[in-house]
């Protein structure tokens with residue numbers, strides 16, 4: 131299978147002259163799980179909007195599934211979750227929001243209901259399904275927004291920082307859902323802590339909106355000087371063990387750190 135997304139020479143300048151992306155090339159293969167990391171203002175959201183076909187780049191092009199450069203032609207295959215959950219929750223009830231995607235795809239009511247039940251149960255929304263979305267807390271809204279994009283099982287998922295307001299219990303659930311997403315996933319985030327749990331490839335963007343690293347999770351997340359140059363810090367376990375254990379053995383997550391200590 132060929133690339134699901136092939137972006138060439140992407141440059142984006144906002145009308146006020148701010149350049150957010152600069153001649154960026156990116157190929158995403160089917161099934162990849164990618165974290166796009168970068169400091170605030172580095173252009174992650176702009177890249178997500180361009181790849182999701184929600185804004186036109188000022189230069190360059192994106193090809194989808196080796197078929198078309200028209201995002202609208204493949205809209206039903208792309209799931210785009212923006213930073214603000216309010217962008218997704220516009221129906222009368224949470225249930226309708228979650229069922230909106232499957233309905234747009236023409237799936238049967240039975241399938242829509244089954245998916246809603248499953249996602250609502252995993253994300254703790256079962257009791258909230260009949261509420262209007264504006265009566266949810268911040269974290270509940272975020273969970274409902276995640277459910278509303280996963281309910282139509284998109285082939286490609288483009289997700290901007292999905293954990294912001296979510297508590298530890300549901301963070302784990304959302305990370306599980308993302309890690310088990312059957313298609314291709316790109317998560318855009320300035321937080322590196324959970325990246326090893328959901329990505330097998332990491333792309334780092336500079337403040338100038340160019341790609342400065344693209345590789346294996348361990349290679350990028352243990353490169354302290356690269357990350358610091360670009361306004362980021364390695365995951366806490368890497369900071370803690372840096373200089374104490376060899377780079378190849380640096381634990382990327384708390385469970386890896388525990389395992390390392392237990393084996394010592």
Ligand SMILES: Nc1ncnc2c1ncn2[C@@H]1O[C@H](COP(=O)(O)OP(=O)(O)OP(=O)(O)O)[C@@H](O)[C@H]1O
Pocket residue numbers: 144145146148149150168169170171172173174175176177320
């Ligand atoms: N609508 C806009 N008009 C003008 N400049 C914008 C606009 N939106 C974003 N920018 C600018 O474009 C650059 C990239 O912004 P973007 O939102 O893509 O960054 P980001 O990496 O997603 O940041 P964050 O981590 O804070 O979400 C920044 O300099 C930002 O100020």
